[in-house]
Structure formats: structure tokens, C-alpha cells
Amino acid sequence: MSKFLVLNPNPEDLESVLAKANLQNSKNGPFEAVLLLGNPSNSNDWKAPTIDITQPTYVASDSTELSDIKENFHRLNSTSCLKILTLKCGFTIGYLTSHVIDVALHNEILTNKHLPSVDILVTYHWPEAISSSQKLSLVGNSFIDSVVKVARPRYHFAVGSERGRFFETDSFSWKDEPNHSSTRFISLGQNGSGDKWFYAFALNEIDSMENVKGVNFFEQQPMKQLENDSTPSQSLKRPATEELDRPVAKKVQPSQCFFCLSNPKCETHMIISVGQNCYMTIAKGPLTRPGGGRGGNTAPLDFSGHAIIIPIEHIPSIRSISTSVMDTPLYQEIIKYQDSLIATFSQKAPDYRLVFFEINKLSNVHQHTQFLPVPLHAIGSFEDVLEEKTKMNNEKFVRNQSLTFQKFTNPADERLVSILNGSDHIIFTVSGERKTYYVAKLVDDKPVDLQFPRRVLASILRSPKRVYWEKCRQSKEQEVNDCETFKRFYQEGKLE
Ligand SMILES: [Zn+2]
Structure with missing residues (x-):
């Protein structure tokens, strides 16, 4: 079993987040890897941390500069395509960390689906299938959907925006491999935002499929199709329960809406x-x-x-x-x-x-x-x-x-x-x-x-x-x- 810790640090508070990671490593580790989400090393005045880091730690970045910054502290540079890192324990991390995705490259990669599957996927954006189910279109990108469908990560981490947001799905399986592979999506808020910003988990060689009962957002029928689909022959083909199990897209309430004056965070x-x-x-x-x-x-x-x-x-x-x-x-x-x-x-x-x-x-x-x-x-x-x-x-x-x-x-x-x-x-x-x-x-x-x-x-x-x-x-x-x-x-x- 290998343990992992995933954090969404506030770039201004990186040292103290790394100190917390050290402490967690000594108490609940050792961690195979600590993954830092968001793009904390992108900002111009970013400085490499001075604190000693006790476990391999990876930070996402748009930058193509130096990757190994100091002992146990590495940048994951991936400006345009999915890159894969294989850890000592054998597990793989796929990362696509740029928060601007080039649509032309997007389409190029889609037509060239040689992406291997990975254990952990780290992206900036959410997949659109999940963001649109939450009515959060700004945090999603359809390219990520394509990557997830091919890479089939066991865990997928994202932030969606600079401040991030906590959201977690149940693990869900894939139709063509119902007993072998499952995916769980987790988005974290930024440290200090009031949302959950850290996540620890363990991976075994083989997935236990016991608790995999979530809805696969990527294999759902679009809602529209259901609404228009009233011909009896077609409705008969689909068991009534499937329709009932379908989660109703969660509505964004005014208290969380960017455009509502009644949102307490309204600027x-x-x-x-x-x-x-x-x-x-x-x-x-x-x-x-x-x-x-x-x-x-x-x-x-x-x-x-x-x-x-x-x-x-x-x-x-x-x-x-x-x-x-x-x-x-x-x-x-x-x-x-x-x-x-x-x-x-x-x-x-x-x-x-x-x-x-x-x-x-x-x-x-x-x-x-x-x-x-x-x-x-x-x-x-x-x-x-x-x-x-x-x-x-x-x-x-x-x-x-x-x-x-x-x-x-x-x-x-x-x-x-x-x-x-x-x-x-x-x-x-x-x-x-x-x-x-x-x-x-x-x-x-x-x-x-x-x-x-x-x-x-x-x-x-x-x-x-x-x-x-x-x-x-x-x-x-x-x-x-x-x-x-x-x-x-x-x-x-x-x-x-
Ligand atoms: Zn509103």
C-alpha cells in the first residue's frame, strides 16, 4: 500500500503548507508523494521554499524552467500535453497542469489517442462533464474529459480556478471494465479559502471495487436527449430505474453565484x-x-x-x-x-x-x-x-x-x-x-x-x-x- 497527500496551497503561504506536509509525513506517512495543486510556482515573485522537505513533493507549473528545484521538491512542467511520471513504488502520475489549454493541441491529441492509463491524474481544470453537472461551466474544459476517458485515473485531482473549490465524487466504474477500473474525482479549495484544501489517500496494487457505486459522469446520456425522447419504442428500451438513478444536476444557489448581489462574497x-x-x-x-x-x-x-x-x-x-x-x-x-x-x-x-x-x-x-x-x-x-x-x-x-x-x-x-x-x-x-x-x-x-x-x-x-x-x-x-x-x-x- 502506498500513501499520498494532495494539497492546494496558497502560493503566499507555501512554506507553512510544506511544514504541515512534513508534520503529516512524520505522523501519518511516509507518503510516496506529496502533490501540490494549482499553479503556485507560476507567479513572477515566486521563490523556491527554504524549508527542508522530508518527502518527494511535486508542484504543478506552466513554467518550462528547471524541474528539480531542491532535494525532494520537483516541478511538473506540462504546458500542452499530458506527461507521465512513474514513482519509485511503480504508480504513475499523469499531469496536465497548464491553466490555459490550447484548443488546437487539444484536437491534435484527441485524434492521437495513445495515452496510457495512469493511477493519479492532476489537472488544473475540471472535466466539463462534471463542471456542467454542477453548473460551473467556468471551471471545466472538455479536453480534460477526453484525457480522463483514455487515462482512466483511479484518482483525478483538479482545482478549476485560482481559489479552487472543494468537490468530490463517489468512485465510479467504466462500462467496458466494470470490475477492473474505477475513478474518483476530487477538487480542492485553496488553503485559507475556508474550503477543504488537503486530501490523503492510499493506493493498493489492485483496486477494490467494493465501494464503487458512483455515477459515471462521462457515460451519462445528455439530459436534453432524455427530455426530447418521448417516442414509446425508445422509452421502452430504457429501464425506468435508470432515469430515477440519474442525479439531478445540482443547482447553483444565489449564495454561491458569482453574479448574485445576495452572495456574501459579492465583490x-x-x-x-x-x-x-x-x-x-x-x-x-x-x-x-x-x-x-x-x-x-x-x-x-x-x-x-x-x-x-x-x-x-x-x-x-x-x-x-x-x-x-x-x-x-x-x-x-x-x-x-x-x-x-x-x-x-x-x-x-x-x-x-x-x-x-x-x-x-x-x-x-x-x-x-x-x-x-x-x-x-x-x-x-x-x-x-x-x-x-x-x-x-x-x-x-x-x-x-x-x-x-x-x-x-x-x-x-x-x-x-x-x-x-x-x-x-x-x-x-x-x-x-x-x-x-x-x-x-x-x-x-x-x-x-x-x-x-x-x-x-x-x-x-x-x-x-x-x-x-x-x-x-x-x-x-x-x-x-x-x-x-x-x-x-x-x-x-x-x-x-
Ligand atoms: Zn445568481
């Missing part, structure tokens, strides 16, 4: 304005930066301008409260916010257009519309870039749902109204002499590239490295400044 320092039915906040990890937008004769803005309009009510979509979206006070207030922003910008920063964008899905956690300013000299490329990114999505990343954008300039156009009222969709609204709408219906069960709108805008703004919000995080001080500056800009604009 009030980011709120720009609160209305009757919705409110406006600056974006976390904004695509545009204060002082950006230079080029041509455009005067830079002294705030990012990337912000979000959010319904106060915890609803996945306006469609979940009305089938006549445009008649709701909520929709009208969102449009009012849009119009007052457009008016403020055209008065105070006329070198910019605003682009509003939204992925509207009934399966979302909480509806929201993002927007950001785009310099006039860049907005001209909007349609070309949208076309290029759509083509790439449809032809290169065929696992993604295919998109077809329609353009409208009349908000009352029946075809537009019918999509807004009746379908999941992606919509861009671009300000100008009049608003232009670009809408793609979401029609099938294939995954939607949730970065798509941001990918388009990052390309227009020539900021390809800013596609992922997690890579663009600001300090709290920057957020406060950014929010206060935006507030002044917006409120003065309204008063004048």
Missing part, C-alpha cells in the same frame, strides 16, 4: 451602478486595459471599460421568466443601460464604439451581458474577424457547435425577435449610427466555445493573449480604481 467594490431590475459591474480580468486603445488618433481611456450588465434576479436567461422577452421590464432596463452607455461614450469618448456580447442559454447559471469599448479604427474589422473566427470554429474545431451569424439592423425584425424569444443564442450588439446585431442560434447538443465572443474581440483589439480572463486578473486596488473611474465617467456623462 461590491466592482459595482458601477444598481438599477431596479439589473446592475452593472466592471469585469473581472478585463480584455481591455486602462490606457489601452491607442492607435490612430484615438485618445486612450483611463479605465478598462469592460463591464457587465446583470439581472438582479438569479435567472439563467430572460427567457426563463418570459416568452416575450422584449416586453419584460428587465429587458427594457438592460437596453436602457446600453443606450445610456452609448450616449455617454458618444459624448465623452467619441473615438469608441461599444460592443455588447452575450451567450444566452437556458442552462446558464445567471444571465449576463458583457460589453467593452473598441476604438473606431479597429471596429471596421468586426465583420471580417467575426467571419474568420466563425469559420475557424466551424471547420477546425469540429467538436464545437457550428455557428452561423445573421446580421440585423432593425431590433423589431421578426427573425431577430423570434431568436431572442425562442432560442439559445450568441449575440453581439455593436453601437454606431444605429445598433447592429449579429446573432447565432445555438441549436444542438455540441459544446459551445464559451470564449468565442471574447476570442473575436481579442482579435479585433489585437490582444490575442487576453482571451482568457484568468490571465488578465487585476489586483483589488486596480479594480477599485478602474471601477471608480468608470463610475465618474458614466455618472458625469449622464448629468451633463
Whole structure:
């Protein structure tokens, strides 16, 4: 039997976490390996620990620098593909620790499935099958699903986000090897977050399949299929119990929802304005930066301008409260916010257009519309870039749902109204002499590239490295400044 300890340290507190690991090793070890989750060694001011480490310890990293940092302390460098480490005891650890996954590499690896199975898998992201079952789409990545399905780890550890989150599944088996292999998924919160941040376990040569009774998230039928599947011949094939055993996806409650004002962790320092039915906040990890937008004769803005309009009510979509979206006070207030922003910008920063964008899905956690300013000299490329990114999505990343954008300039156009009222969709609204709408219906069960709108805008703004919000995080001080500056800009604009 081999023992393991898995920790999600706060990078600022690494020394004390390692001291705790030493203590645990002497009390409950020895551990074959101590695994540190997250990417604690990524930050620029990261320093190698000074404490003596008594057991082999591995830290995940995007960095390709030196792997063996000191005795018993090693970096696991894997920027793009699954790497395998074989421990002295013979058990294998697969790791894919980068928190930015390259979709092109993703597809390349999928078509080349020579991944061996591993005992322990460490990734940054959760598999999408599990994140979507928990309505936590931001922490998941579908690439991890493919890795898990092939690598069949006995234990899979992830964090999903910088602060992480504790979540554990029961062990579940795989249909084609029901008596031989099982997987258990565990995500840990960060040390100091209040969530469970450590996990100890033991591995035997052979899996005991005794307590393996969890649901395999990767082999479940999509819920949608069940709902639509009402023909008697097909329902008869499926025993009724299977449907009953299926776990109902756990709903994210307002108290845990990023977008709910009632969430005790709600970041009030980011709120720009609160209305009757919705409110406006600056974006976390904004695509545009204060002082950006230079080029041509455009005067830079002294705030990012990337912000979000959010319904106060915890609803996945306006469609979940009305089938006549445009008649709701909520929709009208969102449009009012849009119009007052457009008016403020055209008065105070006329070198910019605003682009509003939204992925509207009934399966979302909480509806929201993002927007950001785009310099006039860049907005001209909007349609070309949208076309290029759509083509790439449809032809290169065929696992993604295919998109077809329609353009409208009349908000009352029946075809537009019918999509807004009746379908999941992606919509861009671009300000100008009049608003232009670009809408793609979401029609099938294939995954939607949730970065798509941001990918388009990052390309227009020539900021390809800013596609992922997690890579663009600001300090709290920057957020406060950014929010206060935006507030002044917006409120003065309204008063004048
Ligand atoms: Zn909410």
C-alpha cells in the first residue's frame, strides 16, 4: 500500500503548507508523494521554499524552467500535453497542469489517442462533464474529459480556478471494465479559502471495487436527449430505474453565484451602478486595459471599460421568466443601460464604439451581458474577424457547435425577435449610427466555445493573449480604481 497527500496551497503561504506536509509525513506517512495543486510556482515573485522537505513533493507549473528545484521538491512542467511520471513504488502520475489549454493541441491529441492509463491524474481544470453537472461551466474544459476517458485515473485531482473549490465524487466504474477500473474525482479549495484544501489517500496494487457505486459522469446520456425522447419504442428500451438513478444536476444557489448581489462574497467594490431590475459591474480580468486603445488618433481611456450588465434576479436567461422577452421590464432596463452607455461614450469618448456580447442559454447559471469599448479604427474589422473566427470554429474545431451569424439592423425584425424569444443564442450588439446585431442560434447538443465572443474581440483589439480572463486578473486596488473611474465617467456623462 502506498500513501499520498494532495494539497492546494496558497502560493503566499507555501512554506507553512510544506511544514504541515512534513508534520503529516512524520505522523501519518511516509507518503510516496506529496502533490501540490494549482499553479503556485507560476507567479513572477515566486521563490523556491527554504524549508527542508522530508518527502518527494511535486508542484504543478506552466513554467518550462528547471524541474528539480531542491532535494525532494520537483516541478511538473506540462504546458500542452499530458506527461507521465512513474514513482519509485511503480504508480504513475499523469499531469496536465497548464491553466490555459490550447484548443488546437487539444484536437491534435484527441485524434492521437495513445495515452496510457495512469493511477493519479492532476489537472488544473475540471472535466466539463462534471463542471456542467454542477453548473460551473467556468471551471471545466472538455479536453480534460477526453484525457480522463483514455487515462482512466483511479484518482483525478483538479482545482478549476485560482481559489479552487472543494468537490468530490463517489468512485465510479467504466462500462467496458466494470470490475477492473474505477475513478474518483476530487477538487480542492485553496488553503485559507475556508474550503477543504488537503486530501490523503492510499493506493493498493489492485483496486477494490467494493465501494464503487458512483455515477459515471462521462457515460451519462445528455439530459436534453432524455427530455426530447418521448417516442414509446425508445422509452421502452430504457429501464425506468435508470432515469430515477440519474442525479439531478445540482443547482447553483444565489449564495454561491458569482453574479448574485445576495452572495456574501459579492465583490461590491466592482459595482458601477444598481438599477431596479439589473446592475452593472466592471469585469473581472478585463480584455481591455486602462490606457489601452491607442492607435490612430484615438485618445486612450483611463479605465478598462469592460463591464457587465446583470439581472438582479438569479435567472439563467430572460427567457426563463418570459416568452416575450422584449416586453419584460428587465429587458427594457438592460437596453436602457446600453443606450445610456452609448450616449455617454458618444459624448465623452467619441473615438469608441461599444460592443455588447452575450451567450444566452437556458442552462446558464445567471444571465449576463458583457460589453467593452473598441476604438473606431479597429471596429471596421468586426465583420471580417467575426467571419474568420466563425469559420475557424466551424471547420477546425469540429467538436464545437457550428455557428452561423445573421446580421440585423432593425431590433423589431421578426427573425431577430423570434431568436431572442425562442432560442439559445450568441449575440453581439455593436453601437454606431444605429445598433447592429449579429446573432447565432445555438441549436444542438455540441459544446459551445464559451470564449468565442471574447476570442473575436481579442482579435479585433489585437490582444490575442487576453482571451482568457484568468490571465488578465487585476489586483483589488486596480479594480477599485478602474471601477471608480468608470463610475465618474458614466455618472458625469449622464448629468451633463
Ligand atoms: Zn445568481
